[in-house]
Amino acid sequence: MKAVIFGTTTLVAAAAIGLYVWQSTSGTPNPCGTTAIAGSTIGGPFELVSETGETVTDADVITKPTLVYFGYTFCPDVCPLDSMRNAQAAYMLEDQGLDIGTLFISVDPQRDTPEVVRDFTDNFHEDMIGLTGSPEQVRAASRAYKTYYQAHEDDPEFYLVDHSTQTYLMFPETGLATFFRRDTSPEEIAATTACFMGQLT
């Protein structure tokens, strides 16, 4: 079974080493995919600000199997591609009668107001939820999900932000099921998600 373990010391260390994948010595392969998680504490409580400006928690927004992505709207290329891919997976599952959520969490709280993330997410799926928050709230959520982001501090208006691009599949009761790298196709995400939904719900 392939296990995925994330850096356990500090966020900086986790970010620097990225996602670690190696063969573990025991366990049964998960029929839903090769990225079963061992010993990880990814996910958990967060408090962020919704598209309507209200404070929401993870329990408010992860009410069904949900694809969770961290990005920023000033990104004109990668974030829209990945968000659209996740939306496509959601539409494919909908065609099979399976209802999942899609979540976009901004790592650019300074520019991404609730209105901006709402407009951005509405582009991809009518039900995609966009969240932002205070710098502290965003930092805490990113830390909970072991994602990395770092704004370039060279320009007050047009700065760029480096950020992780994996998408997590989260379940309301059981938390993390698996994650998807950005080269994963919508078909693969839909198939893996459907498999986990059959297993865990």
Add this chain to the structure above:
Amino acid sequence: MKPHKLAALAAFTLMASTAHADSVSIENARAFATAPTAMAGGGFLTITNTGDQDDTLIGIRADFPRVELHTTEFTDGVARMMHLDAIPVPAGETVSLEPGGLHVMFMGLRGNPLEEGETIPATLIFENAGEVEITFDIVKRDMAHSN
């Protein structure tokens, strides 16, 4: 490739504006429509150096507060977008700025989003070919996940 992808590509090809300088040919210049409150947009195009001399794209001008040539690099799952001063276009070769990598970054939309059906006039600046006027067609982002 799925049919809808082909259709999207065909649509792009039909719409594409083509510009020719002496030695460079530009095709399929397009930008994706953005959300109303978007602050930035991406432009894409294909450059062919039809000459026998290497050339370099060294800049772009368009009517935005800032326009730059960018690329995105991926390291251990982290995307890092960065400004490029130059994009080499060797003699006889084709370089594509396409989603997930090289792009033109239109910044500072400030309430003027990129709207489907509109166009963006721009000037590419090449080291040898000089200035080349082009037009980006603003199109809806297609559902194909290119990567």
